[in-house]
Amino acid sequence: MAKKQTVHVKVNGVQREVDVEPRLLLVHFIREKLSLTGTHVGCDTSNCGACTVVLDGKTVKSCTMFAVQADGAEILTVEGLFKDGKLHPLQEGFKQEHGLQCGFCTPGMLMSSYALLQKNSQPSEQDIRWGISGNLCRCTGYQNIVKAVQYAAGKMAQGGAR
Amino acid sequence: MIPPSFEYLRPKTIPEAIAMLQQHGDAAKILSGGQSLIPMMKLRLARPGYLIDINRISGLSHIKEEGGYLKIGGLTREAELEVSPVVRSKYPIIVDTAHVIADPQVRNLATVGGNLAHGDPANDHPATMIALGAQVVASGPKGERTIPIENFFVSLFTTTLQPDEILTEIRIPVPPPRSAGAYFKLERKVGDFATAAVAAQVTLDDQGACQKVGIGLTNVGATPIRARKAEDFLRGKKLDEATIKQASHLAADEAEPSADLRGPVEYKKGLVKELAKRALTRARERVGK
Numbered sequence: 514m515a516k517k518q519t520v521h522v523k524v525n526g527v528q529r530e531v532d533v534e535p536r537l538l539l540v541h542f543i544r545e546k547l548s549l550t551g552t553h554v555g556c557d558t559s560n561c562g563a564c565t566v567v568l569d570g571k572t573v574k575s576c577t578m579f580a581v582q583a584d585g586a587e588i589l590t591v592e593g594l595f596k597d598g599k600l601h602p603l604q605e606g607f608k609q610e611h612g613l614q615c616g617f618c619t620p621g622m623l624m625s626s627y628a629l630l631q632k633n634s635q636p637s638e639q640d641i642r643w644g645i646s647g648n649l650c651r652c653t654g655y656q657n658i659v660k661a662v663q664y665a666a667g668k669m670a671q672g673g674a675r
Numbered sequence: 676m677i678p679p680s681f682e683y684l685r686p687k688t689i690p691e692a693i694a695m696l697q698q699h700g701d702a703a704k705i706l707s708g709g710q711s712l713i714p715m716m717k718l719r720l721a722r723p724g725y726l727i728d729i730n731r732i733s734g735l736s737h738i739k740e741e742g743g744y745l746k747i748g749g750l751t752r753e754a755e756l757e758v759s760p761v762v763r764s765k766y767p768i769i770v771d772t773a774h775v776i777a778d779p780q781v782r783n784l785a786t787v788g789g790n791l792a793h794g795d796p797a798n799d800h801p802a803t804m805i806a807l808g809a810q811v812v813a814s815g816p817k818g819e820r821t822i823p824i825e826n827f828f829v830s831l832f833t834t835t836l837q838p839d840e841i842l843t844e845i846r847i848p849v850p851p852p853r854s855a856g857a858y859f860k861l862e863r864k865v866g867d868f869a870t871a872a873v874a875a876q877v878t879l880d881d882q883g884a885c886q887k888v889g890i891g892l893t894n895v896g897a898t899p900i901r902a903r904k905a906e907d908f909l910r911g912k913k914l915d916e917a918t919i920k921q922a923s924h925l926a927a928d929e930a931e932p933s934a935d936l937r938g939p940v941e942y943k944k945g946l947v948k949e950l951a952k953r954a955l956t957r958a959r960e961r962v963g964k
Binding site for chain 1: 726780
């Protein structure tokens with residue numbers, strides 16, 4: 514077994530330090546070492562986007578990155594969206610607009626939508642579809658996911674932004 | 676899927692990384708964006724004993740015009756190309772290309788250098804760099820050497836990069852006035868490799884005749900293909916519907932696709948013809964009056 518390395522990361526605002534084998538994928542690090550199981554393993558082949566997290570402000574597929582690469586980074590997972598006892602406007606939007614059925618893709622959808630709204634607070638329908646083009650949903654046909662993101666954009670424009 | 680075990684190395688400078696490559700030889704692989712390498716390791720198609728992560732080396736990530744070239748650092752992310760003002764204003768063909776590579780998450784990590792050094796004929800930058808007449812800078816123990824892109828791709832997943840060299844920069848000659856290009860790709864869905872794609876870059880004179888022309892083809896051969904016959908035909912001729920049609924036929928003849936799940940040979944050749952027509956037409960439109 515290869516020599517273990519220490520990874521320092523700030524996840525959802527909390528500083529963590531864990532010794533890992535270099536081959537440990539970021540998604541397994543998040544789920545198994547940090548016990549944050551909201552981030553899902555879907556296809557495990559960099560296609561579906563269920564494992565999407567926000568790393569230093571940018572979305573990445575955590576199944577296609579090693580935990581050691583994230584050393585020093587700040588990571589936001591779906592667990593970090595819920596704050597002060599309140600759902601994030603995006604989470605509220607997915608609930609209100611029925612943006613999910615089975616829910617498996619939802620954590621990844623939320624993180625991609627979150628990163629999109631950080632860059633573009635008033636996205637068009639096309640911008641939203643482009644923003645979530647790396648996330649597959651096999652239930653909704655995307656229609657209500659788009660509406661959920663529009664709902665959140667509206668809500669955040671009214672002052673619910675964060 | 677769990678990749679095989681490896682030692683992880685994180686050099687801070689290029690000489691340090693080259694020394695590591697010299698020490699570990701074939702057992703070592705450079706980890707850039709990792710968006711092709713890590714999936715291959717998970718499938719155990721690649722089993723490097725040492726991964727040399729170059730992501731913390733400074734000076735490898737830039738996009739700038741300097742000394743007559745657009746210089747793109749090897750570690751530049753695809754997502755950075757998409758938003759670069761100089762690329763957006765003068766190199767629309769590169770924006771076209773970056774835009775259709777994989778998906779947003781992958782583009783946040785994937786690098787231009789990796790896209791070329793991987794040597795996969797299905798990757799998108801090779802054809803575009805062929806159309807632009809780019810050069811690749813390889814850094815090794817003896818310093819830097821410059822490789823014209825058309826000599827870079829040897830065969831499937833094989834380039835002229837030596838085991839102790841790192842692709843550090845891509846240099847594109849700044850196109851003269853009245854130049855433009857376009858990249859057209861057909862993919863079955865977002866994130867798929869091209870069924871086929873065509874890159875075309877032209878420089879027109881005042882009469883609309885081709886002074887310079889570059890045409891590259893994606894995923895229709897063991898290496899990215901430069902459509903020389905189509906280029907030779909167009910050089911000096913006025914770029915109009917008739918010459919574009921003729922050049923597109925020639926480009927399709929130069930494609931050497933294999934039949935696979937994305938379609939049979941004839942279909943892919945037909946696709947090259949159509950995509951070449953669209954790319955050349957768009958390039959002409961972009962040059963303008």
